[in-house]
Amino acid sequence: MSQGLGRLITDLGDRSTYDAASQCSRCGYCEQACPTYVATGRESQSGRGRNQLVRLMLEGKLSDLGAAEEALSTCLLCGACTTACYAHVPTADIVLEGRRALAEKPPWLVRVLTWLLVGHRDALSLLLKSSYLLKRAGLSRLARPFLRLAGFDGLAEADAHVDETPSRFLFEELGRRKRPAEPRWLYFAPCGPNYLYPRVGLATVSALESTRGPGAFLDNGCCGLLPYNYGEVEDARCLARAVIEKSEKSGAGLPVVADCSSCTAFLKSYPQLFLEEPAWRARAERFAESVQDAVEAFSGADIEPSTSAETVTYHESCRACHGQGLPAPAQLLSRACGDKFTELPESSVCCGGAGAFSFVHPELSDEVLKRKIGAVARTRASLVLTSSTSCLIQLAHGLKKYYPQGRVMHLSEFVAKRLSQGKPEHHGTTTGA
Ligand code: SF4
Numbered sequence: 465m466s467q468g469l470g471r472l473i474t475d476l477g478d479r480s481t482y483d484a485a486s487q488c489s490r491c492g493y494c495e496q497a498c499p500t501y502v503a504t505g506r507e508s509q510s511g512r513g514r515n516q517l518v519r520l521m522l523e524g525k526l527s528d529l530g531a532a533e534e535a536l537s538t539c540l541l542c543g544a545c546t547t548a549c550y551a552h553v554p555t556a557d558i559v560l561e562g563r564r565a566l567a568e569k570p571p572w573l574v575r576v577l578t579w580l581l582v583g584h585r586d587a588l589s590l591l592l593k594s595s596y597l598l599k600r601a602g603l604s605r606l607a608r609p610f611l612r613l614a615g616f617d618g619l620a621e622a623d624a625h626v627d628e629t630p631s632r633f634l635f636e637e638l639g640r641r642k643r644p645a646e647p648r649w650l651y652f653a654p655c656g657p658n659y660l661y662p663r664v665g666l667a668t669v670s671a672l673e674s675t676r677g678p679g680a681f682l683d684n685g686c687c688g689l690l691p692y693n694y695g696e697v698e699d700a701r702c703l704a705r706a707v708i709e710k711s712e713k714s715g716a717g718l719p720v721v722a723d724c725s726s727c728t729a730f731l732k733s734y735p736q737l738f739l740e741e742p743a744w745r746a747r748a749e750r751f752a753e754s755v756q757d758a759v760e761a762f763s764g765a766d767i768e769p770s771t772s773a774e775t776v777t778y779h780e781s782c783r784a785c786h787g788q789g790l791p792a793p794a795q796l797l798s799r800a801c802g803d804k805f806t807e808l809p810e811s812s813v814c815c816g817g818a819g820a821f822s823f824v825h826p827e828l829s830d831e832v833l834k835r836k837i838g839a840v841a842r843t844r845a846s847l848v849l850t851s852s853t854s855c856l857i858q859l860a861h862g863l864k865k866y867y868p869q870g871r872v873m874h875l876s877e878f879v880a881k882r883l884s885q886g887k888p889e890h891h892g893t894t895t896g897a
Pocket residue numbers: 487488489490491492493494495511512515545548549550551552553555
């Protein structure tokens with residue numbers, strides 16, 4: 465059994481995982497909000513079904529562990545069920561506790577990645593740059609059938625989904641900039657912008673400089689979401705402590721802005737990691753209060769209306785709307801685009817990306833994705849904006865496959881581009897803190 469949290473923060477206060485799962489009254493209000501239930505029609509693949517499975521498992525009454533493993537592994541952890549639930553039962557966290565109770569130990573790939581993320585950034589960079597070189601040379605595509613034959617389907621799917629291969633990482637770029645005397649904000653670089661989409665992080669920093677003045681790069685490591693979702697909680701705690709310490713040294717009290725909503729939601733949930741450690745819990749609470757998602761940071765940005773002919777729509781990352789309770793920046797986009805902004809039907813329904821979900825469960829992920837791209841196609845938008853790495857990968861893949869006239873962009877890129885239009889060229893002041 466992998467190590468779990470044991471206790472969760474619920475609307476009724478801190479509760480054991482069993483008590484949290486028992487808060488589900490089985491009313492079923494969450495069923496139609498659950499993308500996997502809607503796609504499959506199976507009770508075991510709904511919020512209600514998953515909560516009951518975990519409760520039975522913890523009571524020792526579950527005989528079919530294989531069925532439980534399937535039901536829990538196919539949860540997108542999107543949190544739509546919690547939003548729909550009058551009691552706000554934290555189903556995604558309960559599912560993760562159930563997965564940890566079932567797993568002997570985390571998958572080897574997660575253990576290797578966690579080892580690289582905890583203090584071995586040079587080795588991680590070398591590994592990623594080597595794999596990007598192979599991809600650019602077309603060799604990874606040739607290797608896909610062999611990866612599948614060897615049982616590494618997830619790696620083959622990841623290679624098929626990810627198109628970008630940056631030659632420089634974000635921390636390499638931001639780390640050499642000069643630190644301003646009095647930074648007004650800190651930038652936390654999530655792993656997605658850091659290692660896959662540096663352009664997103666550069667856009668966030670540029671937009672923050674335009675709207676708030678100078679700031680500093682935190683030069684952080686991973687937030688811990690990967691080991692939290694797929695591995696050991698203690699590894700996640702270790703990474704969380706490092707991030708908290710770094711932010712305290714770099715500028716306690718300054719807002720910490722991050723531009724992947726999955727990571728931002730996790731940064732805000734740090735107190736739950738330290739329910740048994742009061743001193744760390746207090747530090748985690750102070751830190752969590754300082755964290756801002758790029759969606760919050762830019763919702764009030766002063767963008768001039770544009771005459772662009774491009775029709776724009778917005779997909780809400782699950783971890784922005786369900787994980788953090790953030791509304792879509794509809795007013796910002798209406799102001800910026802006028803009648804060229806069209807609200808996306810079901811904008812808060814998951815796109816099926818969900819971290820590694822689309823690589824591990826490609827068929828179910830594609831069912832969820834098709835519904836999302838169908839909604840985009842009905843708006844006739846040519847540009848879809850969003851706020852998390854997983855959504856960027858999944859929507860780029862889905863648009864290419866089902867609606868090639870559309871493209872996807874991070875909200876920060878859109879804001880930075882519009883803020884820079886008509887302004888003199890700006891030289892950044894952000895630096896490693
Ligand atoms: S999770 Fe909430 S909405 Fe869903 S069945 Fe349980 S109590 Fe009802």
